[in-house]
Structure formats: C-alpha cells, structure tokens
Amino acid sequence: xxxxxxxxxxxxxxxxxxxxxxxxxxxxxxxxxxxxxxxxxxxxxxxxxxxxxxxxxxxxxxxxxxxxxxxxxxxxxxxxxxxxxxxxxxxxxxxxxxxxxxxxxxxxxxxxxxxxxxxxxxxxxxxxxxxxxxxxxxxxxxxxxxxxxxxxxxxxxxxxxxxxxxx
Amino acid sequence: xxxxxxxxxxxxxxxxxxxxxxxxxxxxxxxxxxxxxxxxxxxxxxxxxxxxxxxxxxxxxxxxxxxxxxxxxxxxxxxxxxxxxxxxxxxxxxxxxxxxxxxxxxxxxxxxxxxxxxxxxxxxxxxxxxxxxxxxxxxxxxxxxxxxxxxxxxxxxxxxxxxxxxxxxxxxxxxxxxxxxxxxxxxxxxxxx
Amino acid sequence: xxxxxxxxxxxxxxxxxxxxxxxxxxxxxxxxxxxxxxxxxxxxxxxxxxxxxxxxxxxxxxxxxxxxxxxxxxxxxxxxxxxxxxxxxxxxxxxxxxxxxxxxxxxxxxxxxxxxxxxxxxxxxxxxxxxxxxxxxxxxxxxxxxxxxxxxxxxxxxxxxxxxxxxxxxxxxxxxxxxxxxxxxxxxxxxxxxxxxxxxxxxxxxxxxxxxxxxxxxxxxxxxxxxxxxxxxxxxxxxxxxxxxxxxxxxxxxxxxxxxxxxxxxxxxxxxxxxxxxxxxxxxxxxxxxxxxxxxxxxxxxxxxxxxxxxxxxxxxxxxxxxxxxxxx
Numbered sequence: 001x002x003x004x005x006x007x008x009x010x011x012x013x014x015x016x017x018x019x020x021x022x023x024x025x026x027x028x029x030x031x032x033x034x035x036x037x038x039x040x041x042x043x044x045x046x047x048x049x050x051x052x053x054x055x056x057x058x059x060x061x062x063x064x065x066x067x068x069x070x071x072x073x074x075x076x077x078x079x080x081x082x083x084x085x086x087x088x089x090x091x092x093x094x095x096x097x098x099x100x101x102x103x104x105x106x107x108x109x110x111x112x113x114x115x116x117x118x119x120x121x122x123x124x125x126x127x128x129x130x131x132x133x134x135x136x137x138x139x140x141x142x143x144x145x146x147x148x149x150x151x152x153x154x155x156x157x158x159x160x161x162x163x164x165x166x167x
Numbered sequence: 168x169x170x171x172x173x174x175x176x177x178x179x180x181x182x183x184x185x186x187x188x189x190x191x192x193x194x195x196x197x198x199x200x201x202x203x204x205x206x207x208x209x210x211x212x213x214x215x216x217x218x219x220x221x222x223x224x225x226x227x228x229x230x231x232x233x234x235x236x237x238x239x240x241x242x243x244x245x246x247x248x249x250x251x252x253x254x255x256x257x258x259x260x261x262x263x264x265x266x267x268x269x270x271x272x273x274x275x276x277x278x279x280x281x282x283x284x285x286x287x288x289x290x291x292x293x294x295x296x297x298x299x300x301x302x303x304x305x306x307x308x309x310x311x312x313x314x315x316x317x318x319x320x321x322x323x324x325x326x327x328x329x330x331x332x333x334x335x336x337x338x339x340x341x342x343x344x345x346x347x348x349x350x351x352x353x354x355x356x357x358x359x360x
Numbered sequence: 361x362x363x364x365x366x367x368x369x370x371x372x373x374x375x376x377x378x379x380x381x382x383x384x385x386x387x388x389x390x391x392x393x394x395x396x397x398x399x400x401x402x403x404x405x406x407x408x409x410x411x412x413x414x415x416x417x418x419x420x421x422x423x424x425x426x427x428x429x430x431x432x433x434x435x436x437x438x439x440x441x442x443x444x445x446x447x448x449x450x451x452x453x454x455x456x457x458x459x460x461x462x463x464x465x466x467x468x469x470x471x472x473x474x475x476x477x478x479x480x481x482x483x484x485x486x487x488x489x490x491x492x493x494x495x496x497x498x499x500x501x502x503x504x505x506x507x508x509x510x511x512x513x514x515x516x517x518x519x520x521x522x523x524x525x526x527x528x529x530x531x532x533x534x535x536x537x538x539x540x541x542x543x544x545x546x547x548x549x550x551x552x553x554x555x556x557x558x559x560x561x562x563x564x565x566x567x568x569x570x571x572x573x574x575x576x577x578x579x580x581x582x583x584x585x586x587x588x589x590x591x592x593x594x595x596x597x598x599x600x601x602x603x604x605x606x607x608x609x610x611x612x613x614x615x616x617x618x619x620x621x622x623x624x625x626x627x628x629x630x631x632x633x634x635x636x637x638x639x640x641x642x643x644x645x646x647x648x649x650x651x652x653x654x655x656x657x658x659x660x661x662x663x664x665x666x667x668x669x670x671x672x673x674x675x676x677x678x679x680x681x682x683x684x685x686x687x688x689x
Contacts, residue, residue, distance in 0.1 A: 001363050020366040020408075021278040023395070030207075030277060035199040036192030043396055047462060056436075056465040062395045063466070066366045067388060067410055076192040088190035092182050097189055104192030113461060121440045124456040124596070130445045146596035147460020214486040282361055285401055 005069045009034055010078025018065045025049045027065035028075070036075040036104050040149070047148035050105040050112070051075050057112025059147075076104030079111060087111060087165045094161035098152035106148045110162050113144045118167070136166040206235055209280035211270035213262045215293045220260040220269060222290035228272055233279040237287060239270035262291060362404045372539055372571060375409045380541040380569030382407045387571055389432065390466040392459075393475040401485050402492060415470065415573045419443065425579030431470030431572045435459070435525065438469060448577060450586035450605045454528035457590045460597055470572035473526055473536070473552065476563060477519035477627075478599055479508065490516045491560045506665040507599065510673075511626040513661055517560030521553055521628050522599050528588055530629035531605040531621035534577050540570030549575070553628030560627075582609035582617055585688050589680050590623075591672060600624035602673045608644070608684035615639045615648075618681070625660075625673060632656045635677060644685045646678060653677035 001020045006013055009028065016031050025042075028034040028051075037060055040048030044062040051060045052074035060073075079085040087107055090096070097103040117136050122129040125143045134140065141162050142155075150158070188194035213220075225237040243257035256268060272287065274280035334352060342348050347359050366388075369375035379385040385407035388394060397403035416430025419441050427443060438444060439455035459467065467475075481487040481499035488497035500508050500518050508518040526549070534549040552564050566572075586607035592598040603623035609616040618639050620632035638652035653674040660670045 001365055003366065019276060019278045020364055021282075021361045021398075022276075026277060029199075033201065035195065038192065038196075042399065044392060044463060047460065050462055053466075057462050058466050059392075059460075059462045062392050062463075064366070064388075064391060064395060064408075067391065067408075067412070076190065080187075080191050084187060084190065088187075091190050092186040095180075095183075100185070100189035100194060101196065103189050107190055109462065112465075116436075116461065119440075121436070122445065122452065122456065124453060129449055129452050129456075130442075143596050144461055147462050278361060281399075282363070 003066045005066055007032075007065070007068070007071060007073060009073045010075055020064065020066050022065045023061050024051070024053070024063040024065045024068055024071075024073070025060040028060065028073070034075060034077070036077040037108075038101055038105060040102065040105075045149075046102070046105075047109055048102050048105040050109040050148065052108055052112055055115075057109050057116075074108070076107045079107065085111065087114075087162065090161040090164045091158070094157045094164070096154055096157040096161040097150075098154050102148060102150045102152075102154075106145070106150070106158060109145060109148045110158075110165075113141075114162075114166060117144070136163065138163065141166070206273050206275065207277040207280045208238075208271040208273050209277065209284040210268045211239070211272065211284055211287055211289075213265055213267040213269050213291070214289075215262060215291055216265045216298075217296035218262045218291050218293040220262065220289060221292050222288075223270070224288040227286040227288075228283040231274075231279065231283045231286065233275040234272060234283045235275065236273045237270065237283075238273060243270075361398050361401075362406070364398075364405055365407045366410065367407065368410045369414065372411070372414050372573060375411050375414055376539060376541060376569050376571055378407065378409045379571075383568070385409060385569075387411045389468040389471040390434070391471075392463050392467045393471060397476065397483075400483055402483060411571060412468070415571070422576065422579075427577045429469050429575045429577070431468060431574055433469045435464040435467045435469070435472055436461070438525075439464065446584065448528070448532060448580070448583045448586065450531065450583065450588045450607060451525070451528040451577075453588035454524040454590075454603075454605055457588060457603075458524040469525070469575055472523055473529075473549075473572065473575075474564065474566075475523055478522050479519040480504065482519060491519060491556075491563075494559070494561050501663070504665060505663040507601065507624075508663060508666055509626045510660040510662055510666060510669045511622075511630055511657075512555040512628070513626075514556045514558060514560070516558055517556035517627065518663060519556070519560070519627055520624055521563075521626065523629070524588065524590060524600065524603060524623060526553070527603060527621045527623035527629040528605040529575065529577070530631050531586075531607060531619040532577050532580060532583060533619075534575050536572055537574040537576065538566065538570050539573050540567050542567070544573075546576075550629070550631050556627045563627075580607065580619075583607045583619075585609065585684055586619075587680055587684060589676060591676060602669055602676055604673075604676050604680050606677075606680045606684060608681055608688060610644045610685050610688045613643055615642055615644045620656075620677060620681075622673060622677075625669060632677070639681075644681075646682055649678045649681040649685075650674065 002017050004017050006015050014032055018027050037051050038048040040046035042061050044059045049059050049061045050057050054072050117134045120132050123143045125139050138159050141159050185194055223239050228237050240257045249255035272280045272284045338349050349358050384405050386405040388408040388410045389412045415432045417432040418430050420428050422428055435455050439452045445452045482489045482491050487499040490498050509520045529549045536547045536549055536552050588605045590600045590603040592600055600623045605621045607619040618636050620635045622630040634656045635652040638655055642648050657670050657674055
C-alpha cells in the first residue's frame, strides 16, 4: 500500500511516495538516496541508523516513514552546518572510528545524548537521579551511548572524543 | 622512500583523509554506490543445521507483483571459478549450517522482496550432525600445514596469520606493571629481577 | 512484512472503532516493538491505527497525591519527570535501566506494558512456540532456557515478561485506564498481564480494540525510599536475568511497610506478596529479609538452564532490602 508523504531532512523538504511498510531508514536510504544513516541490524538494536527525529535521537529502522509525516529529521550529514560539527572534528582528532560504518549513528546519538544531559536527564548510573544537573564522566558517557554498537571496538577513542565536547 | 618523507608521515597523528566523509556518513560503502533502477534481494536461509534441500516451491513468490526472480541453486548463474567453497554460493542442494543462504528473492523494492521471501517453501532432508568437541573424538587428525597462509599440499588450505600479538600484549602489561621492557621470549621472572 | 493499511484517527473512540471493526487491526504508538515483530514476521496486521498523538502525553498530579501518566508519554519523559524522580525513584531507575536512549525516546508507557517476550523461540518463525501457534509446543523447555521463567510457569510456556517499567508499576499498585468497544474500565496493573496457563497466546486481559489511555500511580509516601536493581549479563543494554523493584519504610528498626516486585522470573511482573506479608511489623534484619525471600521463591520451578535464578532472586531481595533499610536511617 502506497502513501505520499513529506519529510524534512537536514533542512530540505522532500515529497516522496512510500510503501506503508517502508521504514524511515529505508525511505532515506533507498527512496531519497540519503545514505548517511546506516543499516546495521534493521531491528533497533545496533544504533547505526540513529537520526534526530523531531529533536530526539531515534532508531530510524523501527520508525515507519508513513507514521512520521512532516517530521524534522537530522542526519550526521546535516550536523555539518558550517563545516564539521565539533563532535565530528573530535572524532577525527581522537581517531574514534575504524571502518566508519557505525560512525554517523554514533555521532547523531552523541549529539542527542549531549542535549539530553544538558536538560538534566539522569541515567541509570547517575548517583543521585533527583539532582538537577548531570556531570558526564566516562561511566555516564558509556551508559548513555550503550545503544550504539561498534564492531571495530573504537569505543575506547569515542569516549574521550565525546568527553572533549561535553560541557 | 626518502628520509624526509618518512619523517613527515611515520609516527605522526595524521587526520584520516576520509575522516570528514566518514563522520558525515557521506563516504559510500559498497551497498551505497548509486545505481539506476536498482533491484533488491532478500536472502532465503536454511532452517536446519545439516542436510539437503529436496524441493523448492517458489511459484507464489514469483507471482507477487514486483518480484523479478527467485534465485536458488537450481537456476543461479555459475561463477567462472568456484574452487573456493566460501564464494561458491548456491552451487548445490547441500545444507551446511542453519542460516546458510540458499537463495534470494529479487524485486523492485526491498519491502516486496522481503514479503515475497516468506512465500517461498522449502522441503529439506535433515542429516544427523555432530558438533560436540571432545578430546578423544574418533575423527581427530593432525593438520599437515599449519604455518603457511594457504600454501598448498596440507590439510589446512586457508591460513590466516593471527595478528593478535598475545605475547606483545603480555609484555606490555609486564612493562606497565614493573617498568621492565622484555623484548624476547620467554617472559620469565629472572628477566624482571 | 505483509502489506497493511495505515490510518490516523481523529480521537480515541474513532481509533477504537477502526481497530474493533478489523479482526487483524492493531494500535500503533512508538512502534519500537510492533514494527520489529512485523519485520520478524510474527505480527502481520492488516491495519495499523496510529494512536501516538491521541492519548495524553502528560504527567499530572492527582488530587489525592497520586500521579496520572498518559499512555502516550514516552519512556524517557516519564523517567526524567521531576515528580517521578523525587516521589517514585524505583520507577525512574527501572525505565532508565531498560533498552537504549534511542528506544526510550519513542517507546510509550502504553506500549511498554504491551511489549512481548523476547524468548528467541517465540521470535523465530521456524521454532515451535505455543504462544505464537497454540499447540505447536514449547521449544524453550528442551532448549536454551537461561532467560526463562521460574515462577508461575506452565508446561506450555516458560517465557518472561521483559518490561522493567512494569515491575516498578506492579510494586506501586498502579492502575491502568482503558477504553474499548464496551466502554471504559480500570484494571489493576497486577491483573493486566496473565500467567501462561494453557493459553500462553494471550499476554494480557485486554480485549480486541481495547486501548490503554492512562496509568495512575497512587500516592505512596515511603516510595521515596525505593530502588530498582537489575541483574544482567552486561552492564547495560540487556534484559534482566532477575530484577527487583522495592520500597521500604523502617520505623525504629521495624518494617512498617514494604513493596517488592520481581522481574525476569515470570510471564508477568511478579509482586512478591509473600515477602511483604512476612516482613510487615517484623525487625528489619538481614535474617528476616532472607527468610522472607526463601518463602517467596519456595514454589519456584527451575529449568536446566535457569536454576541459578532462584538463589539469585533470594540474594537480590535480601541485598536490596538491606540497602533500603540502611538508607532509611
């Protein structure tokens, strides 16, 4: 069953026809040729498909395109507004990737995560979950990024890259 | 390589030339090379661990609108050279492991390919299998060549050097703990004292 | 994935009417479980009715001191809500221990309650499963059953309910509001999910077309002294082997009141009423906590792969209650 929808991706509006079964990830990659978000597991478990969906990080493989009509979507490519985002620059400087396949998802997830921390969101490792602000130490970064897997195990350099950009 | 070139590159923390594209997700991986009017394949996989395929019914899948073909071992094109069993996919009815790719449905969209795949029916004849590791297994034999990477003649035809420097890692740990750098084996107590 | 119709209703009663009229119709909220199941081929609805923006996404305080949580509130929003963090920390901890940041941002309260077991045999179309196909058998019984249930099991199904949030809500005596073809009703959360019995295909008591609209948590003063602890194979991003939501009130060394619920051990969140009855009015000591835990797990039935869950559950109950007793000084 087909549906016509509009998606705003990295600031540009796209009108497209999708199958109701089409995931947001496949709409981006296969229908719009926007291949920045990657398909890793297609089951919401690896995080390679992470995008910002109406401002919040989400796994786009479990979102149906037709259910997110008019949504505002930001990919890792869209984060590079005036040159690279500071987090993207930090990933390069800290050698925080090897094959690079999980990298766009890691970066979008980290940007979303930093926003959540800035809003005072606790995590399960936060010592006092009722405190108003949050300090992102390594344990917090690892916990908050646990939804993004890296088969090359570049985690060891991702953590300091994210820590460098975290306030 | 001249001395000056070596000093400019070796040991320096260089930014990767593909870095900006990788962090933006715009570096293209194999699947992402642009193609006009692509077709999409959804793999068919074996559900038993060992045995052989005895029958395939693909008619319902082929009849689905948008399905272009159903590839199975009976109709798959053959490679010019298929001596390597790892790349000789779809060459026989033999099933070697659960999840083995035994075919694919090719369609105009990925959604159609996936859905049509659920319509392909397989019959198979399971075979008993033995995957229990035990020290006195009746089938144990010593491989002839274990040190060469694929050099012929031995019972291990595919060799891959193990790049994990276990000894080096241990030496690093010893150095970290004691300050003593050991550069030859064995790593023994008398070298530390 | 089979083709399906996607519809958006304008209001809750419209959504209910649409689903009720379609035998193979379902509600779609965050989709973080449903879409996955459709891709796995274990759910194949003909109609999806999107309710993500229909029910309330607000958390409001009730006049009696309790809290009403709209079914469309995301797991993240619920966990980080300041009232919840202060008054019901076990609930915040439970939600934050589950899934990943991305999933929590889109999973909803209603959807979280209705998520289905992660038993690998249920999720695999090629392995017999009584929950998926009644009468076909239970592959977990003679297979890999490390993650499976030890309490309330039946010979037809030993699956566990995967939600962390539901365990805390069970300990808090939450009440579920629904609207369906036959009108509105409330269901105590402890009665929402079923034990498998001989109808494991039914996870809950909900009727077809019945939609969760809100969840109420009653006021519970001593819930400020509560925790959720999750024991699992990894430090993060893994389901519970055994988990516990507990609240404790100690007065002068005596247990004045206590709430305990267990996760990872049954087809539904397991409210440990035997622990609670054994402890109320008795000294808050390690020996008493342990004795109560032994009673609760006395009827547990282990499988070859999960026998460790029984001593683990006893230890977790004892340990968490001791920690809460310490914190209540």
